[in-house]
Amino acid sequence: MAPPPGVDAVYQRTVAELRARGSVLWLVFAPLARDATAAALREVVAEIHAEAKAAAERAELYTALLVTAAIDPWGHNLRKELIDMVEDKEEGLLRRTPIIGEMIIEAERRGELRGELRGELRGEERAQEAIAELLGRLFARRIGRRPTADEARLILERARANGPGEVTDALLDLEGEALVRWLAEPIRHA
Incomplete structure (x- = not known):
């Protein structure tokens, strides 16, 4: 099904096509790309880190990146890896960002509960x-x-x-x- 005129179906693009658009804003859609991989997202995180100079701007871009990763139309399941990549690059920036920090803590808590339940x-x-x-x-x-x-x-x-x-x-x-x-x-x- 084709998107309506004027709507860009970013989920049909590749990571390279999104990167070629020349703006870090387009990179937040990388998790939706049909060829998204952990390696490609590592490059996206590095690019956002290098090009968005202010921590607040990077936090907003990373927040959008994580939101699109949660959509996951192709079943890549890269959200956890993406959180780890950003946390490694930004040393706790996401945890200090209120809504994302809460999401991470909640996800970790659910993961611990699932682990306990699996163990039981x-x-x-x-x-x-x-x-x-x-x-x-x-x-x-x-x-x-x-x-x-x-x-x-x-x-x-x-x-x-x-x-x-x-x-x-x-x-x-x-x-x-x-x-x-x-x-x-x-x-x-x-």
Whole structure:
């Protein structure tokens, strides 16, 4: 779809085309370029740093650069790298810019929360795997074979519904076909 007359579709341009326009203002659209990369944005940040002499002007340009990076029509996902590049070049300028500083702090907080959540989920997954392995081995000793995929799933479902203790008791108390029948019975939730 072509843009309306008089509207420049900067997201259809390359970083080189934007740089060739000769103004640092056009560089704020670089994250929208179809060929945006971390290396290209590093050059853009250096160019803005060199050509915009006042810290306030650089802060405004970097703010616009980060806003366009958040739009990300091509899925480049360069915003975090871009923040790091600017912070390295400007030694905390973004953090001192009220709205951007708040955005960075919020993004870091969300990232930490996601990291904690991922860690918790990984820990829970490992615990589930350990329980499944232990109960599967116990099943194998009682029945004389490893549980099928369906049986392993049922063992885990029972352990989740009523706790591993109930499953362990059944695996220790029941033998052979009685254990297989128990496993096939509907799960009663505790």
